[in-house]
Amino acid sequence: xxxxLPGSSAPLEIKIAxxxxxxxxxxxxxTFLVLGIQAGDLGSLILPAPVAVISLGLGAGLLAGVRPxxxxxLLWTVLVALLQASFALLASDVWLAVLSxxxxxxxxxxxxxxxxxPARRHMGSTT
Numbered sequence: 001x002x003x004x005l006p007g008s009s010a011p012l013e014i015k016i017a018x019x020x021x022x023x024x025x026x027x028x029x030x031t032f033l034v035l036g037i038q039a040g041d042l043g044s045l046i047l048p049a050p051v052a053v054i055s056l057g058l059g060a061g062l063l064a065g066v067r068p069x070x071x072x073x074l075l076w077t078v079l080v081a082l083l084q085a086s087f088a089l090l091a092s093d094v095w096l097a098v099l100s101x102x103x104x105x106x107x108x109x110x111x112x113x114x115x116x117x118p119a120r121r122h123m124g125s126t127t
Contacts, residue, residue, distance in 0.1 A: 011118035011122050013113040013118050014065075018063040019059070020110035021058055021077065021110060024055060024103050024106055029045070058072060058073040062114070067123055067125075069123075070120075074114055078107075080103075081107035085100070087100035088100035088104055
């Protein structure tokens with residue numbers, strides 16, 4: 001018996017872009033959670049928490065093929081890539097700079113995947 005899960009008909013491009021958005025948001029949140037626990041101040045979660053929630057929501061919307069999610073997801077991916085790039089350039093710890101750089105590059109890749117033809121067809125756009 002074949003079980004159809006939501007998003008199982010999505011093309012690989014959308015699956016990877018959704019994974020980058022959702023996973024990247026969670027990694028961003030966990031990184032600042034660890035830094036906040038080490039510093040004894042969880043006030044540093046003010047930015048990563050909404051980023052993770054919005055990224056999870058947009059990733060799920062992309063995977064489900066909800067058409068109104070397409071443009072907000074594109075804009076959000078650009079904003080998060082710029083945010084990660086700025087953290088990579090301003091980080092004092094090498095591991096944080098490398099992690100932020102990898103996340104920024106992954107978000108740029110997710111942006112490219114979102115504008116491919118299979119992804120546009122999945123989101124309901126034929127052009």
